[in-house]
Amino acid sequence: xxxxxxxxxxxxxxxxxxxxxxxxxxxxxxxxxxxxxxxxxxxxxxxxxxxxxxxxxxxxxxxxxxxxxxxxxxxxxxxxxxxxxxxxxxxxxxxxxxxxxxxxxxxxxxxxxxxxxxxxxxxxxxxxxxxxxxxxxxxxxxxxxxxxxxxxxxxxxxxxxxxxxxxxxxxxxxxxxxxxxxxxxxxxxxxxxxxxxxxxxxxxxxxxxxxxxxxxxxxxxxxxxxxxxxxxxxxxxxxxxxxxxxxxxxxxxxxxxxxxxxxxxxxxxxxxxxxxxxxxxxxxxxxxxxxxxxxxxxxxxxxxxxxxxxxxxxxxxxxxxxxxxxxxxxxxxxxx
Amino acid sequence: xxxxxxxxxxxxxxxxxxxxxxxxxxxxxxxxxxxxxxxxxxxxxxxxxxxxxxxxxxxxxxxxxxxxxxxxxxxxxxxxxxxxxxxxxxxxxxxxxxxxxxxxxxxxxxxxxxxxxxxxxxxxxxxxxxxxxxxxxxxxxxxxxxxxxxxxxxxxxxxxxxxxxxxxxxxxxxxxxxxxxxxxxxxxxxxxxxxxxxxxxxxxxxxxxxxxxxxxxxxxxxxxxxxxxxxxxxxxxxxxxxxxxxxxxxxxxxxxxxxxxxxxxxxxxxxxxxxxxxxxxxxxxxxxxxxxxxxxxxxxxxxxxxxxxxxxxxxxxxxxxxxxxxxxxxxxxxxxxxxxxxxxxxxxxxxxxxxxxxxxxxxxxxxxxxxxxxxxxxxxxxxxxxxxxxxxxxxxxxx
Numbered sequence: 001x002x003x004x005x006x007x008x009x010x011x012x013x014x015x016x017x018x019x020x021x022x023x024x025x026x027x028x029x030x031x032x033x034x035x036x037x038x039x040x041x042x043x044x045x046x047x048x049x050x051x052x053x054x055x056x057x058x059x060x061x062x063x064x065x066x067x068x069x070x071x072x073x074x075x076x077x078x079x080x081x082x083x084x085x086x087x088x089x090x091x092x093x094x095x096x097x098x099x100x101x102x103x104x105x106x107x108x109x110x111x112x113x114x115x116x117x118x119x120x121x122x123x124x125x126x127x128x129x130x131x132x133x134x135x136x137x138x139x140x141x142x143x144x145x146x147x148x149x150x151x152x153x154x155x156x157x158x159x160x161x162x163x164x165x166x167x168x169x170x171x172x173x174x175x176x177x178x179x180x181x182x183x184x185x186x187x188x189x190x191x192x193x194x195x196x197x198x199x200x201x202x203x204x205x206x207x208x209x210x211x212x213x214x215x216x217x218x219x220x221x222x223x224x225x226x227x228x229x230x231x232x233x234x235x236x237x238x239x240x241x242x243x244x245x246x247x248x249x250x251x252x253x254x255x256x257x258x259x260x261x262x263x264x265x266x267x268x269x270x271x272x273x274x275x276x277x278x279x280x281x282x283x284x285x286x287x288x289x290x291x292x293x294x295x296x297x298x299x300x301x302x303x304x305x306x307x308x309x310x311x312x313x314x315x316x317x318x319x320x321x322x323x324x325x326x327x328x329x330x331x332x333x334x335x336x
Numbered sequence: 337x338x339x340x341x342x343x344x345x346x347x348x349x350x351x352x353x354x355x356x357x358x359x360x361x362x363x364x365x366x367x368x369x370x371x372x373x374x375x376x377x378x379x380x381x382x383x384x385x386x387x388x389x390x391x392x393x394x395x396x397x398x399x400x401x402x403x404x405x406x407x408x409x410x411x412x413x414x415x416x417x418x419x420x421x422x423x424x425x426x427x428x429x430x431x432x433x434x435x436x437x438x439x440x441x442x443x444x445x446x447x448x449x450x451x452x453x454x455x456x457x458x459x460x461x462x463x464x465x466x467x468x469x470x471x472x473x474x475x476x477x478x479x480x481x482x483x484x485x486x487x488x489x490x491x492x493x494x495x496x497x498x499x500x501x502x503x504x505x506x507x508x509x510x511x512x513x514x515x516x517x518x519x520x521x522x523x524x525x526x527x528x529x530x531x532x533x534x535x536x537x538x539x540x541x542x543x544x545x546x547x548x549x550x551x552x553x554x555x556x557x558x559x560x561x562x563x564x565x566x567x568x569x570x571x572x573x574x575x576x577x578x579x580x581x582x583x584x585x586x587x588x589x590x591x592x593x594x595x596x597x598x599x600x601x602x603x604x605x606x607x608x609x610x611x612x613x614x615x616x617x618x619x620x621x622x623x624x625x626x627x628x629x630x631x632x633x634x635x636x637x638x639x640x641x642x643x644x645x646x647x648x649x650x651x652x653x654x655x656x657x658x659x660x661x662x663x664x665x666x667x668x669x670x671x672x673x674x675x676x677x678x679x680x681x682x683x684x685x686x687x688x689x690x691x692x693x694x695x696x697x698x699x700x701x702x703x704x705x706x707x708x709x710x711x712x713x714x715x716x717x718x719x720x721x722x723x724x725x726x727x728x729x730x731x732x733x734x735x
Contacts, residue, residue: 077563078561078563078564079557079559079563080537080559080560080561080562081557081558081559082449082451084557177570178528178530178570180530180570180572180587182572182573260535260575261575264535264572264573265535265536265573265574265575266564266573267561267562267563267564268563268564268565269563269564269565270563270564270565271564278570279564279571279572279573289535289536289537289575290536290537290561291426291537292398292425292426292428292429292536292537293426293427293428293429293536293537293538293539293560293561294426294428294429294537295428295429295431295432295449295451295452296451298537298561299428
């Protein structure tokens, strides 16, 4: 059955009756009307907050954008010395994309595995406590992940993953460096761990919502268990899973505290991600680390970094909406 | 129409209109209003316990935060009606806040720059303590012996290490400075050196790179947050003094820089370098409270509180016993306190002046306890004159 049938008609009806009764309703304010007004006001706050944030970021970054123009986006300089200032955001944009990319490529498959197990395979006695445990992971504050990453995971990764990789595959540029465990890979890993609870619990809900008839249909044509999951469940819930992945990506792009603690904190051209095993920097960690003692043009550069991050997050969301829409359009009819 | 998660409304769900009755709605609105009004009233009461209480607000340097917090606690013990609220938001942000007149005093590890002087006009500069930066390291020699404090360095060799020209402990340049001071049978290892620097923008880095800039070989300039290309390749960055200290203590063959008070009070004790002072016969100076204090004693003269302090430099002063990486930490206040308008009063202005007087006198005893360097008497005299020059509506406040 189509999901679109009921809504348009319904809305039109409500709207016309609204117009007819406007003056009557104005003099007889009901609880419904108050609720409607309040809801509208609260809905507007979302728009207002986005707009105000954008305005403040643009205003704050005018000095640095005026001085460097497009070079602020494409440059990789970092000099706070008065009179010789130079700020370029390219290394941090790349650093954000690289760490988020690592997070997505490790986090999504793991999350899907968790979700498939919970939704399709686990008996209820396992599913309920395990789902709650996964959701509990999402409630762990990011600074805790940062601490754990810094004190436990980072030395371990440096010793057992990075050092062997550098010594055996060091000639490949992305494995080059002298690993200490505070680098792009570590930043990406901690992000992967942090997005798993969000992505897996949403994917699980989406899979559970798939009608049983889908699975029955697949079984009835002789599908194996994996084929049922692939044909019946995964393809039906594709857009939902994609949405979950985008939520995860959104978190990875903006995540600050944990990344700041493990990314290594390089500045300037050294922060360009030429290897997984060199200290790096993301837009969010740059702002967190540098904001406290920043003044004049450096402060403006950090607000500019905020603007770039804001733009990057918006772009990802727009892209996600577009992809969801496209995926749905292709699949409409094919699935239902 | 469709949520991005693809979960459409459950088929057959009933859309309820008017689910909450009007009475319930109105009653809950009234309740919420009443509760918030009442709690606002009471919370206001908690924030302002008595009408006579005065709250002074300061903001700035995180380096002096432990000292100022201790001084504030002591001050409030003696003057129960004065509360001092200090926010360690960083030197730059503290001066910005003073410029916007949201705080009564700012604290900064650096004198006001030219651009700051224009935003904070008629501000006075009062030294409150002295900071020193030590070069700390972790050199394991073998399983039973590691070099504790006392590695000898000079500014040229230090700059060479921190920018990666000198890459191992047994580099001839390091060995040349240390061959007479190491115990017999102990030699510097050949392991590669890893440099540790601050992740965050920091006054400590500013002072330290200022010291390195005295060497002709240093290429990185003086900055609160130098580009990574200034540091040795493969250098590690850690947040805060605590982060740098713990990285040095946990990662072998590292070298970095931390505040003196941090190095002195660290457990387990940190190993730190003695630095070459060429004055007199020339000697390697151990960083201590007294060798840091000597740096300020030897200054020929200090500017007045309203003067320009940018040229005041405690790095490499002329005293033969002075430790070379030393800096003042300052409190900044307005000379004429009526710039705050109605938020300032005669009593509050008086309280601020009394507090500043306390900081440069009794507060200096607190400094010793916390491993901060207390001001020498010449500097205290300068600070006294500055505090005396503070006025409210043209009247002086300290007799």
